[in-house]
Structure formats: C-alpha cells, structure tokens
Amino acid sequence: MRTHGWSGTAPADDVEAVERILTAARSAIERRGGEFTMAEIARDLGVTRQTVYRYFPNADALLRATAIAETGRFLDVLAEHLAGIRDPARAVVEGIAYTLERLSEDPYLSLLLTPGRAGGFSAGVTSDTALTFGRSILERFAVDWTQAGIGDAGLDELVEHMLRIVQSFVIDPGRPPRRGPDLRDYLTKWVAPAIGAPTAPSAAD
Incomplete structure (x- = not known):
C-alpha cells in the first residue's frame, strides 16, 4: 500500500x-x-x-464493486417486503415486480441491472455478478425451497430464469409499460406456472 x-x-x-x-x-x-x-x-x-x-483494474470493475456493495440495502428492503410470502410462485412474482419498480429509484440497483457500461447484463445475463446478485435475492425470500422441492441446482436455474425476465422488461418494458397489478397479473399468468401455482393472483400488500 x-x-x-x-x-x-x-x-x-x-x-x-x-x-x-x-x-x-x-x-x-x-x-x-x-x-x-x-x-x-x-x-x-x-x-x-x-x-x-x-x-x-478499471472503472467498470470499480463501478460494479460500488453497485454490489450498495445493493445490500435493497436486498434488506426486499426481504422485509416479502417477509409474509411463503409460496414460492408468489414470492418470485413479487420479487421480480418489486425489483423492476425499484430500478428507477435506486441508482445502484439500476447500475447493476440496466444494460450499459457496468450493468450486470453487459457481460451477459449469466455473468457471475448477475447470478450472485440473483441468488442473494432468493436467499432472502421467506420460502422453504427444500420443502418446495427446489434444490441448489434448481435455485441456480430459477435465478437465471428470473434474471432473464428482468432483463427483458428492462430492455423493452412494453407499450404501454406494465406496472402495478397489471405487471403482477402478467407474471402470475406466465411466470408463476413454471414454479408452481400461486396461492393468489396478485402481490402481497
């Protein structure tokens, strides 16, 4: 030094x-x-x-490190938001929707997940940075993944699936963009069945 x-x-x-x-x-x-x-x-x-x-080694590495360090606060807020949701499908739906909604409010989350100079997806949706962040999200869910029949390998695949969905909404949010109940209803209809039938079609309050 x-x-x-x-x-x-x-x-x-x-x-x-x-x-x-x-x-x-x-x-x-x-x-x-x-x-x-x-x-x-x-x-x-x-x-x-x-x-x-x-x-x-470069500005991109410093930007990624800063974004990762700061998104810990988002993960804590997300965990509190999802604390009452134990159904895997509902938790995944709300986790995706809430993350998308926070992108415009959290500059560090946006840096990590928005395509561009330091976005987690700039090196691919399956980059180590993106997958590690996504796994951190799942680990904060109040879901018993073992009881749901999803082991470590399944969780890794679920992380990739969630990140690909988030990426698609970031790149093209739709015309008009889906928000609120409309976004959650869409995810419940088309994403939730891949995990298991949710106990309710909309997010927790």
Whole structure:
C-alpha cells in the first residue's frame, strides 16, 4: 500500500484504502451517475491513478464493486417486503415486480441491472455478478425451497430464469409499460406456472 498521497492522511491498510476508493466512487455516482473516470477518483482521493488501479483494474470493475456493495440495502428492503410470502410462485412474482419498480429509484440497483457500461447484463445475463446478485435475492425470500422441492441446482436455474425476465422488461418494458397489478397479473399468468401455482393472483400488500 502506498504511504504518500491520500490528501495527507494515508489509510491504515488495504481494507481502508478500498473503502475510501468505494466512498469516492459513490460520491462520483451521486454527482454524475456511472460515467466517472479513474482519473477523477484519483483526484478526489489525492492519489495517482496507478494507486487506484492497484485495487481496481478499471472503472467498470470499480463501478460494479460500488453497485454490489450498495445493493445490500435493497436486498434488506426486499426481504422485509416479502417477509409474509411463503409460496414460492408468489414470492418470485413479487420479487421480480418489486425489483423492476425499484430500478428507477435506486441508482445502484439500476447500475447493476440496466444494460450499459457496468450493468450486470453487459457481460451477459449469466455473468457471475448477475447470478450472485440473483441468488442473494432468493436467499432472502421467506420460502422453504427444500420443502418446495427446489434444490441448489434448481435455485441456480430459477435465478437465471428470473434474471432473464428482468432483463427483458428492462430492455423493452412494453407499450404501454406494465406496472402495478397489471405487471403482477402478467407474471402470475406466465411466470408463476413454471414454479408452481400461486396461492393468489396478485402481490402481497
């Protein structure tokens, strides 16, 4: 770890250095979205670009790392939202619908799931980033997946299926875009049967 620069106050270790870089990236995203440069981050930190490159190979990697770190809060909110839904099909329907609805409100979730420079889908819907995030969503469902007859391999396939659906709605939300009950009714009719018949056609309040 470099001991000079850092606006006169060097981090104690690499962990703190990474956290400072992520904090600078968050500030840059709040200012101008995901279109920051490594030079901009280095300037904000008072270090050289080479110092930032020691921890992140490029701006895309830094953007992804920042988005992943920040989406933990979304996962907690999603878990609370879905806490009363134990039926697998209903949980999947509401999880997809709620995620799509939050995309416009959560800049970090949008960066992770929207096609573009650092979107989780820019490297493919089956990228490690997208699949890991999707598995994190399922693990926060109040669903007993074993009792539902869905093991680890099945969960991985379900994650891929959900991400492909989210991707399709992100790329083309429809004309007019489906929202609210209309979106949930559509997902209940065409997605829920792949998991099992839901106990109700619409989302939990």
